[in-house]
Amino acid sequence: MELDDLMIAAAAALGFISLCKNLLAFARWLHAALVRKPKNLRDYGLWAVVTGPTDGIGKALAFELASKGLNLVLVGRNPDKLEATSSELRERYGAAVEVKTVTADFAKLSGEEIAAAMAGATEGLDVGLLVNNAGVAYPYPRYFHEVDRELMESVLRVNLNAVVWVTKGVIDGMLKKKRGAILNIGSGSSVYVSSYPLQTLYASTKAFMAMFSRSIGLEYKEQGIDVQCQVPLFIATKMTMLRRRPLLVPSAEMFSRASVRWIGYELQCNPYWLHAVQGFVIRSLDAITIRYGSRYLKWMRKDGLEHDRLL
Numbered sequence: 001m002e003l004d005d006l007m008i009a010a011a012a013a014l015g016f017i018s019l020c021k022n023l024l025a026f027a028r029w030l031h032a033a034l035v036r037k038p039k040n041l042r043d044y045g046l047w048a049v050v051t052g053p054t055d056g057i058g059k060a061l062a063f064e065l066a067s068k069g070l071n072l073v074l075v076g077r078n079p080d081k082l083e084a085t086s087s088e089l090r091e092r093y094g095a096a097v098e099v100k101t102v103t104a105d106f107a108k109l110s111g112e113e114i115a116a117a118m119a120g121a122t123e124g125l126d127v128g129l130l131v132n133n134a135g136v137a138y139p140y141p142r143y144f145h146e147v148d149r150e151l152m153e154s155v156l157r158v159n160l161n162a163v164v165w166v167t168k169g170v171i172d173g174m175l176k177k178k179r180g181a182i183l184n185i186g187s188g189s190s191v192y193v194s195s196y197p198l199q200t201l202y203a204s205t206k207a208f209m210a211m212f213s214r215s216i217g218l219e220y221k222e223q224g225i226d227v228q229c230q231v232p233l234f235i236a237t238k239m240t241m242l243r244r245r246p247l248l249v250p251s252a253e254m255f256s257r258a259s260v261r262w263i264g265y266e267l268q269c270n271p272y273w274l275h276a277v278q279g280f281v282i283r284s285l286d287a288i289t290i291r292y293g294s295r296y297l298k299w300m301r302k303d304g305l306e307h308d309r310l311l
């Protein structure tokens with residue numbers, strides 16, 4: 001065989017292997033999204049702790065978990081919003097679901113204080129699921145030097161510090177009973193593109209969360225604790241200020257329905273099917289996504305600055 005023929009054969013073999021790998025991944029994804037039975041979340045324990053349950057994804061997840069018969073510990077910074085969410089839950093589910101609230105501003109408390117508050121609030125409860133959902137992004141895109149101190153502290157403390165310390169406060173109880181699940185709401189911004197300018201701190205904290213989740217996921221698998229990081233793309237919430245758009249931006253409720261079906265399985269996943277498709281495309285077109293994405297983010301920054309000036 002000539003060298004040219006050998007190279008063509010090798011390239012064809014590599015292409016075939018890559019095609020098979022992608023087809024296999026797609027088949028596994030289809031199975032997980034459509035066929036696989038969701039876990040019975042009550043098998044982990046009767047209570048779920050949800051951070052950031054007063055708006056957006058966290059609120060939708062709280063309702064979704066209540067619909068599965070889980071009691072809830074809601075952890076938020078605003079007592080009025082916490083009370084309003086609890087009342088809505090009680091109205092909808094009555095005595096079937098117990099709700100406790102914990103007021104904790106993650107941007108202000110130290111790590112030790114957060115862990116102590118969580119351990120205190122969950123003492124004596126059969127906590128099976130922890131959802132680390134609370135999160136903060138810049139209100140609009142900006143360069144790193146434009147992020148003021150308060151916003152910087154807030155992003156780092158809520159997205160990074162609180163995830164670690166809330167987990168610390170809850171995991172001992174799960175370890176004792178050798179049963180539990182942790183769901184961390186990460187972001188596609190840290191996994192589908194190779195960089196995310198103008199939301200640098202946000203995307204970096206989410207990259208931390210993804211690595212933290214995958215790593216403790218392996219540490220505790222054999223102790224009966226299933227850890228998962230979900231990495232959604234855009235969802236219509238107060239954080240993104242986007243409206244729901246068919247085929248592009250789901251509502252928090254649509255995302256949450258998909259989200260709970262995946263809890264307890266992969267270390268990292270994108271549960272909403274359209275996000276998974278979007279993620280595949282974005283990853284395949286990384287350079288183009290970053291080029292045009294950056295232009296869009298710069299336009300959003302200008303718009304945000306203009307809006308600030310008018311205030």
Ligand SMILES: NC(=O)c1ccc[n+]([C@@H]2O[C@H](COP(=O)([O-])OP(=O)(O)OC[C@H]3O[C@@H](n4cnc5c(N)ncnc54)[C@H](OP(=O)(O)O)[C@@H]3O)[C@@H](O)[C@H]2O)c1
Nearest residue numbers: 052054055056057077106107134135187234235237238239
């Ligand atoms: N929306 C998206 O497109 C998207 C995409 C990927 C990932 N995510 C992630 O999903 C999670 C939820 O985002 P979302 O879009 O639902 O945001 P959201 O609507 O702004 O809700 C965020 C939640 O976090 C709480 N929170 C904010 N700062 C806090 C603090 N200092 N202490 C305690 N709680 C605090 C908020 O409380 P208040 O009600 O008091 O404001 C609210 O309950 C975040 O981790 C975000 O990074 C969102």
